[in-house]
Amino acid sequence: MQKVKTVIVIVIFLLLQMILPKHLxxxxxxxxxxxxxxxxxLMRSPLQGMWTGLAxxxxxxxxxxxxxxxxxxxxxxxxxxxxxxxxxxxPLENPLARLGIVALASFADTIMVVxxxxxxxxxxxxxxxxxxxxxxxxxxxxxxxxxxxxxxxLNRIFPDQKESGRMTVKKRYYA
Numbered sequence: 001m002q003k004v005k006t007v008i009v010i011v012i013f014l015l016l017q018m019i020l021p022k023h024l025x026x027x028x029x030x031x032x033x034x035x036x037x038x039x040x041x042l043m044r045s046p047l048q049g050m051w052t053g054l055a056x057x058x059x060x061x062x063x064x065x066x067x068x069x070x071x072x073x074x075x076x077x078x079x080x081x082x083x084x085x086x087x088x089x090x091p092l093e094n095p096l097a098r099l100g101i102v103a104l105a106s107f108a109d110t111i112m113v114v115x116x117x118x119x120x121x122x123x124x125x126x127x128x129x130x131x132x133x134x135x136x137x138x139x140x141x142x143x144x145x146x147x148x149x150x151x152x153x154l155n156r157i158f159p160d161q162k163e164s165g166r167m168t169v170k171k172r173y174y175a
Contacts, residue, residue: 009157029139037057053076054080057075071120074116098151
């Protein structure tokens with residue numbers, strides 16, 4: 001049942017990502033598929049984070065009409081895996097730690113997408129270079145602030161990950 005809910009949430013995030021930036025300007029700086037990837041990666045499962053990131057990233061490529069499919073897919077897959085792996089080794093149940101993870105992941109995702117587009121000789125999705133720093137800053141702030149509300153809602157939909165710090169652990173890896 002949880003996998004079905006995860007798929008539904010990712011599809012809803014992709015639909016909202018397609019609709020909201022056209023009508024509300026603030027949503028240009030909020031990336032809901034990335035926030036979904038981060039949330040599901042924090043459930044202490046690198047594979048779940050990786051698959052969620054892959055689905056959310058490829059969906060983002062499709063809805064954005066990218067010239068090269070897979071750029072967002074690869075960056076979100078990598079972020080999902082890294083956060084999932086880090087959540088096994090570090091206690092990331094603290095809300096402040098989660099906000100730090102969101103800010104870092106938002107920054108890393110933006111840098112990776114721009115870097116991949118440069119390597120593939122595609123136009124940069126953020127516009128001109130002089131706007132790059134401003135847009136990256138706004139994306140980090142927008143994603144972090146949106147994550148506060150979004151993670152509260154998602155914690156109610158997925159009750160096995162509580163803010164109280166108790167999380168169910170299906171698989172635990174020790175390195």
